[in-house]
Amino acid sequence: MIRIYLLEGKAFVWNYADVWRIREEHRIVGVLVGALPRKPRQNVRLGLPLELLPEEARLLLEKGLAILVKSPTSQSLDDGKSQDPLLPGKVAAYEMELEENYQEQLRLSAKQRKAVLDSLADRIAQGRAKKWQRKGEGGDPLVQPAESGSGFVLPQESMMIQLPTERSEITQEEEVDWHVAAQLWPYAGQEHHEMRYCIFRDLWERGYYVTTGSKFGGDFLIYPGDPMRFHAHYIALCFPKEVPISLRDIISAGRLGTNVKKTVLLCSVDQDGTVAYTSLRWSGMQ
Template sequence: MILLHLLDGKVFVWKAEDVQVIREQHGLVGNLVGALVRKPRQNNRLGLPLQLLPEEARLLVEIGAASVVHSCLSNKEQQNDDNSEMVSAGSSLTNDGEPLHTGEDAYEQYLSESYKEQRNFALKDKRRTLESLADRIAEGRTRRKRQRCEQAGESNELPALGPIKELQNLEENFIFPKEAMMIHLPTARTAVGNVKEVDLNQASAHWPYYGQETHEVRYKVFRNLWQKGYFLTNGSKFGGDFLVYPGDPMRFHAHYIVICYPYKKEIPLSDIISAGRLGTNVKKTVLLCSADKEGAVTFTSLQWSGLQ
């Protein structure tokens, strides 16, 4: 089951595997809105998460391929969140004297634990290297000391080789600078925390679309075209509700611009002329669409024929 995460009325998909299934198996495109880890300061190529249209999310839920959830706080987290409002800005404790954990605190804790782990690995590697080279290091130091004694005319009787001083108290003397530690940059949302499923058949602060006439018309039109095998994307950049493609948008240009109207609503003549000129300028056919209460969709195409 694909999890669609709802945030302020917007639906996001965080797993790359889910994005692949949504596109390849269900013919839904969405829109990537996240920055790439390696190139975060550009917007020519975007990455996860994938943002879905409300109609795409509703369709996935209705065909049983996904469920919509939103993050929620547990009872204890909610209590801490309520208590945090009573804590001064410089305090890090709740009213119960317990530490108030935030996302920043969790990240700092992760860095601290990661540093300790990497320091232990570096320490073991340092000890292993010194132990493997201990005899050569000791022999070299003994040879240099014997040479100095001979030059000074002193006795060259030296004590037997022993452990090198670097191995003594290595644990206390070992220095591993924090600047040398490796920091893992997550490329996926590994944990979603506490989530609650959203009922799309009820209007709520998380899902405000239920019962809206505009959304109902858009969804019925979207579903009808999707069932015919078309691919649809957001059409706002062309002044419409949807852009309709005969296949995957990576391979085809859009053929239609869909503009949705409530059933039996009168359309001003100026809007019809504007839509016709828009479609002509971008070389696409404009579809004026509406749907009745039973879900039957009516399509009216506009094409600028010019004077005969």
């Protein structure tokens, strides 16, 4: 079961296997929002967690593919009474594990270095012979064997450290009822959310990949296949059925779609739940 974690009204998936599953099996894309450990100051390529739209999370919940949970509130470590009595032992075990990992990486690095030196032994010998000849010294050069690598030292700050993306220990997590509006999940029953979800679900059931359309000024972007392989064909704008759309908004939407080479879809939901679509394409003056 996919676990979706709530934080301040937003839904996140932390497990990489769940992220792969919801994309490959269920056509849910989401947005990666986590900084990469080795490049934390850039925002071009991001990593876990995966943030889901409320509509994406609800679709998984409605299909019975996921559950909505919230983590228990962490206790303050400033209060000595609230500290885990087993904390010193856990810290010692963690430090011991780090030392074992360091020794293992040191051994493997020395072994790899020795293999590289052994493969270059002939070239090293030839280089020493040429250097000996340039000095004009007679006789055969003293050919020393390649270093064994036993004296190799790996700086401890250069060792690789595993960074877990979810809790390493089992903790009690409280399941959240997504049918009821709450502080962490305020969307249940909201008219605007219900309209957006009906449109999102209808597009998803038609076989499209649907992502957020905020970067193009729309509600959703609609792809014929995985966004890693295809460009979006449509920009979806969601409007209530009974609310009139101003002519200025229609012209703006049409010109926007033309500038980014996409068709604009004006989407609305009837009282019976049927989704109606109207496409806009700017033809210009002929």
